[in-house]
Each structure stands twice: as C-alpha cells, then as structure tokens.
Amino acid sequence: MKFAITSKGDQKSNILMHKMRTYLLDFDLKYDEDQPDIVVSIGGDGTLLYAFHRYKSRLSKTAFVGIHTGHLGFYADWTPDEIEKLVIAIAKTPFQVVEYPLLEVIIRYSHAGKESRYLALNESTVKSVEGTLVMDVEIRGQHFERFRGDGLCVSTPSGSTAYNKALGGAIIHPSISAIQVAEMASINNKVFRTVGSPLILPAHHTCMLKPVNRTDFQVTVDHLTLLHKDVKSIQFRVPEEKIRFARFRPFPFWKRVHDSFISD
Known part of the structure; x- marks a missing residue:
C-alpha cells in the first residue's frame, strides 16, 4: 500500500508526521506523495481540507484518515496517543471505505470563455465585491427568487456543521446526497422578499445563480477565496x-455532533 501524510505545520503535528512515516515504512508500506492509496491528515479539519484539494484528482483511488492535534474534528477522529494503534490498523487491517457527497461549483462567464469547475468538501459562498449581492436564484431551471443580501452559502451534508450552521442552516447526515442553500443577511421588506429559510436540494436538483446588476463576485470554495469577473452564472x-474516508472503527456522525456542540 502507498501512503502520504499531510501536516498542519505546527511542531506537534510535524513530530507526529515524522513518527508515523517511520512506523509505516517499518511495516514495508511505500511513501508516495503523488499516487497514495491512503492519505493521513495530521492537524484538524482544515488540514484535511487542504489534503482533499491536493488529491481531488484521485478521489476514486485515495482514501483519507485524520488525526486531530487540537480539538475534535468532524474529519479527524484519531488522537495523537493512538498513533501506534492507527499504524497497525493501516498496515494490517483492510479498512472500510465510507463515502461522503461533495459540492460541484461551475462558474460560466459572459464572454463565453472557458468555464471554471471546482469541488468543495464543506461549502462554497458567493458575495458581491461591492455592495449588496443581487442574484436571481433558479432551481431545476425555474426561477425561484431574487435574492438581495450579504451573500449565499451552499454546503455539503458533511459541511453543514461548519459555516452553514452559523447561518442557521440544518445539520444533515452525510449519508444523504444533497446540498443546502443558506442566506447571509437577506433583505426582506415590503418591496424585496426571499424565502428566508435554508433550502435542502436532493442530488438530482441544480441551483443556479444569475447576476442582476453586477458581474464581479468573491467566491469561496472551502478555504480558497477567488475573484471571478464577468460572471454569467x-x-x-x-x-x-x-x-x-478510511474507517478502521465506528465514527458515528451524531456522536461527533454531540461532542462538538453539546458535550463539555
């Protein structure tokens, strides 16, 4: 088996990275940063997001597992004192693969140039470069509403516990193949109206945003912030x-939710 390791970059994570690499090499596993079968992320959820984007072209061939060196994460379920146990599991135990749905973002331009395509593990947000964001929202090709406000956040089920939750969105179990659209400070009065609630769309539904009065937007894809000009949709x-994700033991989603937001 070929493996790679990504680190948060702090001293604690780097020490664990070197230790784990040595252990796995001792078990005759091959270190391969280009074509790994499994990627070990050491740090937090942000570290795993970086690993996901680095290996997004190998999603059908690469599995991820996380070690958290800070607070318990939604993607990092192993602790530093379990490193030897994890090494033995990787080297000796066939792992179960758990798949989570992602978010596809396609940006098309008014000059009919090449479109941009991105994949997000957590979410994508759209904001105006200047002033209020005004977007026509279409669902399944039909006009739904004209949104006015600070911005829109579209998240995956596994990302529903991140920015989406802070916006009042629902927490969705990642076994459900869906996306969620949440508003950021929408303008609602006698003249302007939006639905005012998060929308959960099934896998066969598409959400399209079309600019009304501006064409330059700040778009985030997980941790990446991008400026797109002359946007058509x-x-x-x-x-x-x-x-x-490589699973070597149960990692119940609702327990993670409880431990992250409710448990002391």
Whole structure:
C-alpha cells in the first residue's frame, strides 16, 4: 500500500508526521506523495481540507484518515496517543471505505470563455465585491427568487456543521446526497422578499445563480477565496465524485455532533 501524510505545520503535528512515516515504512508500506492509496491528515479539519484539494484528482483511488492535534474534528477522529494503534490498523487491517457527497461549483462567464469547475468538501459562498449581492436564484431551471443580501452559502451534508450552521442552516447526515442553500443577511421588506429559510436540494436538483446588476463576485470554495469577473452564472449541484474516508472503527456522525456542540 502507498501512503502520504499531510501536516498542519505546527511542531506537534510535524513530530507526529515524522513518527508515523517511520512506523509505516517499518511495516514495508511505500511513501508516495503523488499516487497514495491512503492519505493521513495530521492537524484538524482544515488540514484535511487542504489534503482533499491536493488529491481531488484521485478521489476514486485515495482514501483519507485524520488525526486531530487540537480539538475534535468532524474529519479527524484519531488522537495523537493512538498513533501506534492507527499504524497497525493501516498496515494490517483492510479498512472500510465510507463515502461522503461533495459540492460541484461551475462558474460560466459572459464572454463565453472557458468555464471554471471546482469541488468543495464543506461549502462554497458567493458575495458581491461591492455592495449588496443581487442574484436571481433558479432551481431545476425555474426561477425561484431574487435574492438581495450579504451573500449565499451552499454546503455539503458533511459541511453543514461548519459555516452553514452559523447561518442557521440544518445539520444533515452525510449519508444523504444533497446540498443546502443558506442566506447571509437577506433583505426582506415590503418591496424585496426571499424565502428566508435554508433550502435542502436532493442530488438530482441544480441551483443556479444569475447576476442582476453586477458581474464581479468573491467566491469561496472551502478555504480558497477567488475573484471571478464577468460572471454569467454560478451553478451548484451534487457531483458524481465523492470523498472516501478510511474507517478502521465506528465514527458515528451524531456522536461527533454531540461532542462538538453539546458535550463539555
């Protein structure tokens, strides 16, 4: 088996990275940063997001597992004192693969140039470069509403516990193939109206945003912040690709939710 390791970059994570690499090499596993079968992320959820984007072209061939060196994460379920146990599990135990749905973002331009396509593990947000964001929102090709406000956040089920939750969105179990659209400070009065609630769209539904009065937007894809000009439309949907996590033991989603937001 070929493996790679990504680190948060702090001293604690780097020490664990070197230790784990040595252990896995001792078990005759091969270190391969280009074509790994499994990627070990050491740090937090942000570190795993970086690993996901680095290996997004190998999602059908690469599985991820996380070690958290800070607070318990939604993607990093192993602790530093379990490193020897994890090494033995990787080297000796066939792992179960758990797949989570992703978010596809396609940005098309008014000059009919090449479109941009991105995959997000957590979410994508859209904001105006200047002033209020005004977007026509289409669902399944039909006009739904004209949104006015600070911005829109479209998230995956596994990302529903991140920015989406802070916006009042629902927490969705990652076994459900869907995307969620949440508003950021929408303008609602006698003249302007939006639905005012998060929307959960199934995998076969597409959400399309079409600019009304401006064409330059700040778009985030997980931790990446991008400026896009002359935008004609921004499309969101569930793609065919999925992220694959290597599971060596149960990692119940609702327990993670409880431990992250409720437990002391």
